[in-house]
Amino acid sequence: MRVRSLPSWLIVALLLTGLLLLAWGGYLAPVVRLVSAPVLQAQSAVVRYVTAVRDYLRTPTDVQALRRRNQELEAQVAELQTQIALLQQQVADLSLYAALLDFARAHPEHEYKTAQVIGRDPSPFLHYIIINLGSDDGIRPGMPVVSAQGLVGQVVAVIPRAARVRLITDPTSRVSVRVLPSNTEALLVGSVTGDLSLDLVPLDATINPGDLVVTAGLGGAYPPNILVGQVLSTRRLAHALFQEVAVQPATPFADLRLVLVIVNFRPVDIAPLIPTPGATTP
Amino acid sequence: MRVYVGGLLLLGLAVVLQSAVVSQWRWLQGAPDLPLLVWAAWVTRERRAAPAWFWAFVVGALWGVYSALPPAAGLVVYAAAGLLAQALRRRIWHPPYLLLFLLVFGGSLLTQGLTYGLVRLLMGAAIPFQTALVQVILPTVLLNLLAALPVYAVVAEWADWVLPPDEVPGL
Numbered sequence: 001m002r003v004r005s006l007p008s009w010l011i012v013a014l015l016l017t018g019l020l021l022l023a024w025g026g027y028l029a030p031v032v033r034l035v036s037a038p039v040l041q042a043q044s045a046v047v048r049y050v051t052a053v054r055d056y057l058r059t060p061t062d063v064q065a066l067r068r069r070n071q072e073l074e075a076q077v078a079e080l081q082t083q084i085a086l087l088q089q090q091v092a093d094l095s096l097y098a099a100l101l102d103f104a105r106a107h108p109e110h111e112y113k114t115a116q117v118i119g120r121d122p123s124p125f126l127h128y129i130i131i132n133l134g135s136d137d138g139i140r141p142g143m144p145v146v147s148a149q150g151l152v153g154q155v156v157a158v159i160p161r162a163a164r165v166r167l168i169t170d171p172t173s174r175v176s177v178r179v180l181p182s183n184t185e186a187l188l189v190g191s192v193t194g195d196l197s198l199d200l201v202p203l204d205a206t207i208n209p210g211d212l213v214v215t216a217g218l219g220g221a222y223p224p225n226i227l228v229g230q231v232l233s234t235r236r237l238a239h240a241l242f243q244e245v246a247v248q249p250a251t252p253f254a255d256l257r258l259v260l261v262i263v264n265f266r267p268v269d270i271a272p273l274i275p276t277p278g279a280t281t282p
Numbered sequence: 283m284r285v286y287v288g289g290l291l292l293l294g295l296a297v298v299l300q301s302a303v304v305s306q307w308r309w310l311q312g313a314p315d316l317p318l319l320v321w322a323a324w325v326t327r328e329r330r331a332a333p334a335w336f337w338a339f340v341v342g343a344l345w346g347v348y349s350a351l352p353p354a355a356g357l358v359v360y361a362a363a364g365l366l367a368q369a370l371r372r373r374i375w376h377p378p379y380l381l382l383f384l385l386v387f388g389g390s391l392l393t394q395g396l397t398y399g400l401v402r403l404l405m406g407a408a409i410p411f412q413t414a415l416v417q418v419i420l421p422t423v424l425l426n427l428l429a430a431l432p433v434y435a436v437v438a439e440w441a442d443w444v445l446p447p448d449e450v451p452g453l
Contacts, residue, residue, distance in 0.1 A: 119301035121350050124313045124418050125401045125409065128350045130301065156350070164350060171407035192409045193311055193417055254306070 096258045099148030104260065110223065111264040113137060115145075117256050118162070125192055127170035129153075131259060134161045142221070142267035146260050150227035150250030151175070151215060155261065163261075168228065169194045169253055176218040177228055179245075182206045185216050186245070188228060194253065196229060198245035205243065207234050213247050220268025288444030289324060289337060292437065296320035297344040312421025314429045317341045318363065318393055322385040322430070323437035325367050326378050328445070334371060338364025351400055359396045363389040379431075386430045390423040 022028045097114070104112050119130035133139045135158045145152040145165050153173065157164040168175055173190040177198070184205040186198040201207065211231040217224030232246040300316040307313055321341045325334040338360040346356030366388050374381045398414045401407045 119298075119348065120305040122297065122300045122305055122315075122317065122345055122348050123351065123397050123401070124305070124308070124311050124422060125397055125407070125414070126350050126405075130348070166350070171401070171409050172405050192407070192413060254308075 093258075096148070100258060100260055103146065103148045107226075110262045112146075112260040113139070113263050115139075115163075115259050115261055117259060125171070127167040127173075127190065127194065127253070128156075129165050129167060129256065129259075131163050131165055131261070132161070133261060134159050134163050136160045138263055139163045139261055144222050144226070144262045144265055144267075146226060146262065147251045147256065147258070148260075149252065150229065151222065152251050152253075152256065152259050154221060154267075165259070167253060169196060169249065175222060175228065176216040177213050178216040178224075179205075179207050179231065180212040180214060182211065185218065188213065188247065196247040196249055198231075198247060199242065201243040201245050203236055203241070203243055207231055207243065207245055209233055220270055222267075223262065223265050285328060285445045286332070288440065289328070289332070290340060292324060292440055293317065293320060293337065293341050294344055297341070297348060301348045307425075309425055310421045311417040312419070312423075312425055314425040315390060315393065315422060316429075316433070317345055318360075318389050319386060319426055319429055319433040320437055321360070321363070322367070322382055322389055323434040324441065325371070326382045326385065326434065327438050327441040333364075334367035335361065335364035338367065350405075351397070352404060355397075355400045355404065359393045359400070362392045362396055366392060379434075382430055382434055383427065386426050387423065390426045391419070394419040394422050 019028065023032060100112075100114060104110075113133055115131035115133040117129050118132045121128040129152075131139075131145075139155055139158050141155050141158055143155045145155060151168055153165045153167040153170070155163050156166045166173055167190070168188060169190040171190055171192050173188075175188040176185065177188045178185050179198070179201075182205060184201060184207060186201045189197050189199045191197070198207075198213070209231050213228040213231060215222040215224055215226045215228060227250050229247045229249040229251075232248045234246075235244040237244065296317045296319075304316045305313050318341070321337055325337055339357065342357040342360030343353070344356075345360065346353035349356060363385075367385055370381055370384055370388075374384065398409065398411075398419065402409060
């Protein structure tokens with residue numbers, strides 16, 4: 001009787017199954033370790049080389065994409081910086097407006113219009129500013145101008161959309177003032193250096209550093225009781241008729257950006273009342 | 283025609299910048315006089331288009347608009363600088379920087395000195411001469427001399443753009 005031989009595929013299958021069972025059972029671990037080591041090394045090498053080639057091929061595209069992204073981000077940063085600067089400017093303006101509002105609330109007897117300082121006199125000898133309100137906005141010559149801190153000056157010339165304001169620091173400026181608490185009246189005088197001083201202060205008047213200087217209202221050019229500044233120093237010279245009094249202005253004239261124009265004050269022209277030599281009274 | 287428009291724009295911009303910005307750049311009480319600097323650079327660069335007094339007249343008129351002094355005062359102040367430029371341009375041809383610095387130095391002294399006189403005369407400001415000299419005139423002259431070259435560089439670029447050398451009349 002002839003015994004039929006098993007098919008070769010079945011022998012191989014049985015053999016593989018046996019090997020698998022042995023491997024799962026852990027009996028082939030040394031053999032697996034021996035065989036897998038070079039295979040894994042080869043696989044790692046293949047992966048490494050393939051990755052290197054792929055990276056080499058993709059790098060130019062990545063650089064271009066990165067550069068484009070970098071430009072986008074730089075543009076975004078510039079835009080954000082601009083926005084920050086604008087917001088900081090708005091915050092600063094807001095605080096200025098708030099200070100002006102406080103001043104207006106503290107002096108409710110006046111009507112105000114807020115104006116922006118848009119220019120200064122081109123000559124350093126003259127202390128004038130130009131504001132962005134004019135006759136179209138109801139501004140008239142003679143109207144007093146104040147800041148949140150105190151007196152600024154007076155409108156001297158007007159065109160439809162702008163006005164020129166003479167600062168109290170101008171060498172030609174004269175303001176009738178009162179020193180508190182002594183109630184001494186004096187004349188505030190500007191100078192080319194921007195320093196303020198009091199003129200016509202009697203020698204016996206009691207004035208001390210730190211005393212407040214406010215407008216007196218005499219002469220009709222300015223309303224009374226607007227803060228002008230503080231007494232900085234006093235000096236009495238033996239041969240002089242009057243004291244020398246230096247005044248620190250309340251308004252920071254170097255940083256003047258926003259001002260208030262008092263629009264309901266009508267200055268009084270007292271020039272006709274001042275007697276002139278040779279004139280006869282009826 | 284282009285050179286006149288270009289000159290007017292340049293000088294107008296200088297006066298606006300002077301009023302809005304440059305007048306606040308103080309050293310003591312002096313400030314750079316940008317209209318004078320631009321005018322000096324312009325007449326140094328553009329010798330053929332128009333006489334120096336013409337541009338001085340333009341600057342003086344523009345300056346008078348912004349100043350609290352009477353408008354004619356600006357014309358008087360810059361007319362003096364224009365006369366100085368006419369006299370110097372006849373004598374100095376090369377190098378241009380010598381003419382520029384002489385114009386800036388002499389023009390600054392003239393304009394500031396005349397302005398001081400007019401402020402005293404017309405506005406009654408009692409400014410002691412020594413104070414004016416030390417606090418305003420000399421600082422302004424020095425600041426003008428320091429700023430002369432940078433301003434000249436910008437004006438020269440502008441002049442080349444407005445009127446290329448091959449289009450200058452007479453060249």
